[in-house]
Amino acid sequence: MKGRGFIFAFLPLLLTTCIDPFDIGDVVNGQPRLVVDGLLTNQPQAHEVRISYSSPTLNTFDREVVSGADVFIEDENGSQVSLIEDTEREGVYLTPSNFAGTVGVTYTLRVRTAENVSYRSLPEMMRPVAEIDSIYAELDSRQSLSSLGTLLNNWGMQFYVSTGTGTPESNFYQWKWEETYQFTAPLAREDQIIQPICYQSGRQFNQLLIGSSQDFSQDRIGRQPITFVSKNTYKLQQRYSLLVKQLSLSERAFNFWSDVEVQRDTDGSLFDPPPSQIIGNMVRDDDPEDIVLGYFQVSAVTEQRFFITRAEVPASPGGPIGGFSSCVESSEPPADGNNGESSGGPDDGPPDFCYDCTLIQGTTTERPSFW
Incomplete structure (x- = not known):
């Protein structure tokens, strides 16, 4: 096509x-x-x-x-x-x-x-290149196989871009994105006076997003999917930011x-x-x-930057935002590739990153300038 x-x-x-x-x-x-x-x-x-x-x-x-x-x-x-x-x-x-x-x-x-x-x-x-008209997010689901071979619905937020010049001339586009999100550890020790606020950033990897308005009567592209963020991660725990770059x-x-x-x-x-x-x-x-x-x-x-807070993420369907199940169920690092450092085993209580998010690899406590 x-x-x-x-x-x-x-x-x-x-x-x-x-x-x-x-x-x-x-x-x-x-x-x-x-x-x-x-x-x-x-x-x-x-x-x-x-x-x-x-x-x-x-x-x-x-x-x-x-x-x-x-x-x-x-x-x-x-x-x-x-x-x-x-x-x-x-x-x-x-x-x-x-x-x-x-x-x-x-x-x-x-x-x-x-x-x-x-x-x-x-x-x-x-x-x-045209300006980005809007970036928005909608609750959506992705199917995945469980360890038992059954299909599960993975709920999260699907991010979209709408763009175009609105003129009859066709244009060709490429999109790149970078994400930044704010979160804290889910637990606090009795002697813990301050719980750090952490930030992590990431970008698309091994992904190509391109599109054109060749088949349209005008240069207008709506609902261009950019990225999907699962509610089973701590990316959406407090505040999430998506920077979308649109290239001609x-x-x-x-x-x-x-x-x-x-x-x-x-x-x-x-x-x-x-x-x-x-x-x-x-x-x-x-x-x-x-x-x-x-x-x-x-x-x-x-380019354009978009923010979404936890309050804007529907709790249902799919349940509340997770991402720290290991702090309750086991001492394994958090899901979604955001690994934490743990010094204890399953019998030693929750791992240390459950109390201090700075122990999770790739985090910083320095608030981004755009935050």
């Missing part, structure tokens, strides 16, 4: 973007191929370009970073900005920290390896990520198309037939 309101992709591909890790098919006739992955936006920051060689085997972890390359971005007027290799991450090249692209300007990424082989991207224009895509970039999504959905039957490399917008200067993997993406960005 060419045009769609939204596309989800959880991708086992070798491409690792500057913001979110992906993979891209790295077996091309058994030969390692250059993989270039970069994102330039109109936000002033150090933009990253990652360069590596793909694995010649099915082992996608066996990659060789490309160090010592000359990397620069050139605009349509011939102005160039050089990227410097990160001193702590080989193969990662950074623009100056205050560099930003300009909407309406076309950019080309150029790479010359230490072996004096030159590559370039096809020109990519930074398209404008060129039609070529949208088609690239759509192809990635289609190949990811292939189930491997005899009637499926054979797996193939997904060619992006990078080419080798002296050999256009040489296959180069990856994509240099140029996007304008707009």
Whole structure:
């Protein structure tokens, strides 16, 4: 389906973007191929370009970073900005920290390896992006299998975005998100005078969210799913914040990520198309037939932050917000991957993180500036 309101992709591909890790098919006739992955936006920051060689085997972890390359971005007027290799991450090249692209300007990424082989991207224009109209959340459920093999309804809040310019012209979008949530430990000792307030943050991982208004009479996308947060975690215990970033895509970039999504959905039957490399917008200067993997993406960005409190999360259906069942049932760390540190066993009473949330990995007591 060419045009769609939204596309989800959880991708086992070798491409690792500057913001979110992906993979891209790295077996091309058994030969390692250059993989270039970069994102330039109109936000002033150090933009990253990652360069590596793909694995010649099915082992996608066996990659060789490309160090010592000359990397620069050139605009349509011939102005160039050089990227410097990160001193702590080989193969990662950074623009100056205050560099930003300009909407309406076309950019080309150029790479010359230490072996004096030159590559370039096809020109990519930074398209404008619509403002986000709204972010909202609705109570919803997801089915999961219990340990006994029965289907369970996992209730939580599904977050959506509505956006678009409302004009007849079609546009192409990508969404990225970051979450921050406030919580406290559920228990307090008799001698505990102050119970710390903790904050944790996270972002999407191995997830691609893209959409277009190609099949619509106007550029308007409603109910674009962003992320689902279960009530069985402590993310919704007090206050939850979701920062959504909306990026413009060129039609070529949208088609690239759509192809990635289609190949990811292939189930491997005899009637499926054979797996193939997904060619992006990078080419080798002296050999256009040489296959180069990856994509240099140029996007304008707009963003909006949304807050929801515990009082706004319905208690039914699905019951009240949980996330600390281990503090009552066992000494196992909390669910949803937010592990706590415990010094006691099941016979020693609740683990220490049940009284002090700062003992849970990844927490901080520093209140975010936007809170």
